Every structure is written in structure tokens, then in C-alpha cells.
Amino acid sequence: MAHDMEVVNPRAGLFRVILTAYGVLIYLFLFTPIAVMVLLSFNKSKVVGFPMTGFTLDWYSSLTQNMIIQDALGKSLAVGVSVTVLATVIGTAAAFPLVRAHIKYRSAVRVFITLPIMIPGLLIGVAILVLSTNILHLQPSLPIAVIGQTVLATPFVILVVSSRLESLDRNFERAAADLGAGPVQRFSFVVLPLVYPGIVAAALMAFTLSLDEFVVTNFIIGSDQTLPIYIYSQLKFGITPEVNALASLMLLGTITLVVVTTLGLRLIKMLTAKSRQEEKTGVPA
């Protein structure tokens, strides 16, 4: 089916080989830097670069003794959790009226909401910096970084949750209303169970975005250090493979988080489908 070009084009076999080779090249381009980053975390030399002088796990073990990194990790997680909670609540709250309210210029509102994604982080960063120091008279700090990242993450939450909400069949709620469910019951027993995979995905997105956010945070965090800020300060003086080890672990952590969440969502879906099946077959009419 997908290869009907080949049916009509005798040279499609060659075309296919060339394109496949091209695809492999693209993956090389995308993954060489990441492979290099991980590879050099095992390098014996203190300088991050080639040639590799030997294999070692020292950089991983020295991570456990590095208090600065651990402090930065703690702050990153604290900021990440705060941003995730704030952005998910604010974004989900806004997604409902965006989809359901009688808005005349819905697409304009949607464009407005995506503006923080469209505008370079640099501009958002300096703008919030100027606002906080010149108008609010607040020095850059961790809470301001949380607010800045929330501005960045909320649009993603709104987009993800609203697209999930759009595909929701409103007849479920009408049926619930007919059966006497009030607004609160309809929301918690009908809407939420159907929308929450979108909310979980959005929260995950907000968290991973926060964990790696540098461009905006750099301007507004002040003297505190999250992991990206710490890494940046190290880049300026020449990093040690310790930072590579840290980044490799973080990559592993993020992948684990995403895989676990995806599998978890799928498992819940399977279990609820199964229990529904049992209800259907188990209770004879």
C-alpha cells in the first residue's frame, strides 16, 4: 500500500535505497552529539574531548559526592514540580472555556494563547527580568523563575488538554445530567476520567520542559542554580566529564519517566476496559 510509487516507477527500488541511506544519515546527525555526550562520561581524562584515554565510572561515583550538583538537582526538582502543578492547573482550567465557551473569535484566542511558544525565550526572559526589578522591585529569584517557566509551560498544557477535550463526546455528560448528576458529579465522574490522559501527558510535558529550561530561567533566577544553570556555569570554565555523567543520567531518568507514564496509562486503560468487559458479561440482564 505504502509503496505504490514502486508500482508505477521501475526506478523506485533505487529511490528507496537512496532514501533509506539518507534516513540513516539523518539519525547519525541527530544522535552523534548525544552518543558523544554519553561516551565521554566514561572517559578517564579530565578534559571533555577525544581521544578517549580509558574507561572509567569515576565520574558517576563522584556525582554522589558533589554537593553543588545535588543542591542544583534538588532545586531543579522543586522548580519542576511547582511549575508542573501551576501550569497544569492553570492550563486545564483555561482549556475548558477555550473549547466549550461561546467565544466569537476562538481561533484568535488560540493564537494569543500560543504566543509564549512563538516568541523567543530570550525576549520573555529579559522582559520578566525588567518587570521584576524595575516595577515590582523584586530581585531575580527561584519563585520568579517558577513564574517564568509557568508562562512557558502553560500554553503547551492548554493545547494538549484542549485537543483531548475537543474529541470528547458531550453526550456522555448529557446522559449523566439526565440521570441526575450535578455539575460537580459530571465533572469528576464523567469528564475527568475521560480527559485525564491528556492532563497527565500535559503535566509530563510541563515537567520535562521545566527540567531543561535555560534560556528564560538564566535571566530571572538570580544566584540560585538549577541543573541547566549549573551546567552553563561549568561550560564557561570548561566542564569535566562529571557533567556528562549527570546529563546521561538525566536522559535515562527522562526516558524512564516517559516510558513508565505511557505504560501506566496504557495499563490503566487496559484494566478499565477489562473491568467494563467483566461488568458487561458478569451481570446478566
Add this chain to the structure above:
Amino acid sequence: MATLETARVPDAGPGPAKPDAKVARRERRNWRQYVGFTPAAIVFGVFFIAPLCLIVVYSFWQTKDYNLVPDFTTKNYATIATTDTYIKTLGKTILMALLATATTLAIAFPFCYWLVRYVPPRLQRVLFLLVILPFWTSYLLRVYAWVAILGDNGAINVLLKNLGLTDSPVRLFLYDTPGVFIVLVYLYFPFAALTLYSSLDRFDWSLLRAGVDLGASPMRSLVTILLPQMKLAMVTAGIFVFIPILGEYVAPEIVGGTNGVLMGNLIANFFAGYLLPLGSAASVLIALVILVLLVLFRKGLDTKDIYGS
């Protein structure tokens, strides 16, 4: 033509009646439905819209004795326009963004075409996930990894030396404009691939066969049937690559050296040096470029009616 016109008359046939305009207005006036917007409106208003407006205002003020004075002036813009380095950097940034965007689209399109048409669906999903995977690794270290690839002790130089091709490190790419270009294409490739892939994925490939059946060569049917339909996706992908590059300051700082400076670096330096009005003016210029682009992009969106559905 006449039949088309009558077909568009509302309530002309069976089906749900058009809602009454009065009812619609009354429904819109019910304020309760907008309550959910409140937190977002407060956060966006205070920490996004207000700060950006502030930047616009400050770009017309000036500093006297290290204090910001509300004295209307266009001096800041004049300074940027007349200072050779500033205006050259602005031009270079726009040119770099254009070139990097064009390159990214040009290499992403055949890639997505291959992914959609030549890779079996199951593998396709995995391979596509791999394209987004770089987003989950440290942005800073992905940039820095290029120093380890292109640098003096980098992978390429070590390879060349071991092959006996060179004695001393080749400094072709690192700490100069080409290095920045490579890293920008690398950083924003996934953005372009995301948009192009989802658009190609929805394309009705039987149209191509129809074109061939009607006597077009496969290449010609690609160019005349597929490409026009991809126009919108290309524009969207282009926007998502072009705009962030305009504000990029990390990649030039890490791999660019003194020659690779872009507008983002100037802005970051202005603000770091407390040159608020000058930094604001430079930011407004970048924002203006984006604004012009988004207005043009709206026109790009209108083509949806022509090519879409």
C-alpha cells in the same frame, strides 16, 4: 455557479436550524463560562503581556547617570541603526535564520517523506519517537557536544589526524559562523520534522497514483500534487524554526566564538550590562521581524481554504 450560491443559503434544507443570533449573543454574555480563563489571564497578563509592553516603553526611554528616565527619545533605535556592528549583526541574524530555516526544511522534507512512505507503521512510530528524543536531553550539553565533535580535540580532527590527513587541528567550523549554522540546523530539525511528518502522514497518497494514471511522470506528480498541498505545513514548520533562531544566544555563545555573534547575544549583553533602553530597542526590532512574519503567516494560513480538505 447559481446552484452553489443557493446551496450556501442557511436553513435551505433539512438538518439543524442555524442558531438564533440573539440566543448566541445571550450565550456569549454569560460570564460564568469564562471563569476558567481567569488564572491564565492573570499569569499571562502580568508576566507576559505587561513585561513585553514594558520593553516597548523602555525602548523609547533613556538612561541618565545610570538611572532610567522617562524621556521620550528614538535615540536607542538610531544608535542601533547607525552603529556598524549592531546593524550588521541584525542583518546577519536574519540571514542566518533564513538560511538555517531553508536548510532545515530541505533536509527534513525528504526524511519525513521516507518515514511516511517507506517505513512500516510499527517501526515508523518508534523511529519518529527517536526524532523527538533529543528534546529530552540537556539542551546545553547537546550544543556543547558539538565542541567535542568539531573542536581541536574533537572527533572529526582526531579522525583526520589518525587517518594521516592532517598534522594540526582543522578549525574550519568551530568558533565561527559555520559552526553556529550546523548547530542551529541540528537543534531545530525536530521542530520541522514534527510538523512535516504530521502533514505528510495525513496526505492521501492515492492522489499521486491518480496523477500518474493521468500521464504525469512520478516526479511531476510529486511536484504538482504533493508539494502544493505541503505548502501550509512548510510555512508552519518554517515559522517554528525561524522565530526561535532570531532569539538564539546560547548556541552562538558556546560554538560561535567572536565571529559567530548573533542578535540574541547582543540583547543578552545589553541587559547584562544594564543598558536597558538599548536592549529593549533591540528586542523590539526582533519582535517586529516576528510580527511581520506572523502577518505574512496569516496569509499562508488562508491558503488552507484552497489546498486543504
